[in-house]
Amino acid sequence: MAVTRLTQPECEALLAELPAWRLREDGLAIERTLRFADFNTAFGFMTRVAIEAEKSDHHPEWFNVYNRVEITLTTHDADGLSARDGKLARFIETAAAAASAG
Numbered sequence: 843m844a845v846t847r848l849t850q851p852e853c854e855a856l857l858a859e860l861p862a863w864r865l866r867e868d869g870l871a872i873e874r875t876l877r878f879a880d881f882n883t884a885f886g887f888m889t890r891v892a893i894e895a896e897k898s899d900h901h902p903e904w905f906n907v908y909n910r911v912e913i914t915l916t917t918h919d920a921d922g923l924s925a926r927d928g929k930l931a932r933f934i935e936t937a938a939a940a941a942s943a944g
């Protein structure tokens with residue numbers, strides 16, 4: 843399904859709102875690394891995000907080793923960033939804070 847890509851100003855606004863996220867070099871994704879107290883906390887966070895991803899039909903690209911989770915958000919159907927990435931990033935920030943990640 844076609845999804846509208848964010849404009850340049852919208853991308854900049856999103857990054858300003860989410861200071862812990864970085865724009866990927868190619869400008870097509872935002873990235874964030876999170877560290878939790880331990881693996882169980884990290885995986886519990888990932889479980890919460892996975893449930894939200896399935897509910898919103900918008901899924902992260904992520905890597906986990908022990909207490910570290912590296913997340914990349916992009917919208918494949920838009921070949922870049924869309925509002926869905928912003929929405930999921932905001933959810934991730936809330937879930938990370940609840941798991942007291944840094």
Ligand SMILES: C[C@H](O)[C@H](O)[C@H]1CNC2=NC(N)=NC(=O)C2=N1
Nearest residue numbers: 899900901902916917918919920
């Ligand atoms: C068929 C299904 O609705 C689509 O493939 C969804 C699934 N999850 C998705 N996740 C992300 N990150 N981008 C998409 O374009 C996307 N599309």
